[in-house]
Amino acid sequence: DVKVTQSSRYLVKRTGEKVFLECVQDMDHENMFWYxxxxxxxxxxxxxxxxxxxxxxxxxxxxxxxSREKKERFSLILESASTNQTSMYxxxxxxxxxxxxxxxFGPGTRLTVL
Amino acid sequence: GIQVEQSPPDLILQEGANSTLRCNFSDSVNxxxxxxxxxxxxxxxxxxxxxxxxxxxxxxxxxxxxxxxxLLYISSSQTTDSGVYFxxxxxxxxxxxxxxxxQVKP
Numbered sequence: 001d002v003k004v005t006q007s008s009r010y011l012v013k014r015t016g017e018k019v020f021l022e023c024v025q026d027m028d029h030e031n032m033f034w035y036x037x038x039x040x041x042x043x044x045x046x047x048x049x050x051x052x053x054x055x056x057x058x059x060x061x062x063x064x065x066x067s068r069e070k071k072e073r074f075s076l077i078l079e080s081a082s083t084n085q086t087s088m089y090x091x092x093x094x095x096x097x098x099x100x101x102x103x104x105f106g107p108g109t110r111l112t113v114l
Numbered sequence: 115g116i117q118v119e120q121s122p123p124d125l126i127l128q129e130g131a132n133s134t135l136r137c138n139f140s141d142s143v144n145x146x147x148x149x150x151x152x153x154x155x156x157x158x159x160x161x162x163x164x165x166x167x168x169x170x171x172x173x174x175x176x177x178x179x180x181x182x183x184x185l186l187y188i189s190s191s192q193t194t195d196s197g198v199y200f201x202x203x204x205x206x207x208x209x210x211x212x213x214x215x216x217q218v219k220p
């Protein structure tokens with residue numbers, strides 16, 4: 001079974017802090033994704049990565065950056081957290097063209113910025 | 115870009131009832147998926163169904179690609195079916211609908 005883990009389930013930070021959200025997958029997937037989920041808006045793609053050291057902007061990259069130094073790890077960075085970044089953050093990994101052609105999601109990190 | 119719309123936004127059922135969730139998409143797609151998010155936030159893929167019909171236990175899904183919609187059927191609902199159901203289409207990246215929140219009451 002694919003396993004995607006995220007470093008924290010719940011996180012509380014203060015405005016202006018630098019925040020790191022970590023995601024690790026154990027299936028050697030090349031593709032990894034960061035989404036945020038807000039009520040009434042569904043999941044929106046922040047950034048994704050198709051390979052180590054490679055990153056692409058999603059639909060809402062402003063205020064975020066990412067790092068992919070190793071294949072299994074994809075980090076989301078909030079350079080200076082703001083209250084409008086309070087949200088649920090979901091990481092996913094994916095191996096296209098496999099029998100189960102789907103993304104596998106981590107359990108999510110609920111971030112509150114005060 | 116492609117639009118994905120789900121209906122209804124909210125649904126409350128008594129245990130044992132059947133339901134149909136709908137997903138409309140605005141353009142041709144070659145990859146449509148249904149996900150369930152449990153009350154603790156975990157998203158699990160239910161179906162990868164670009165066209166046709168698939169069944170998995172009490173759940174089944176049908177996609178009519180030519181008419182740009184997909185349906186998720188839940189039969190004999192159970193309280194464990196509660197949560198949010200998302201459809202998502204792939205166009206180089208996954209585009210999610212806003213979801214249907216289902217509450218099944220005992």
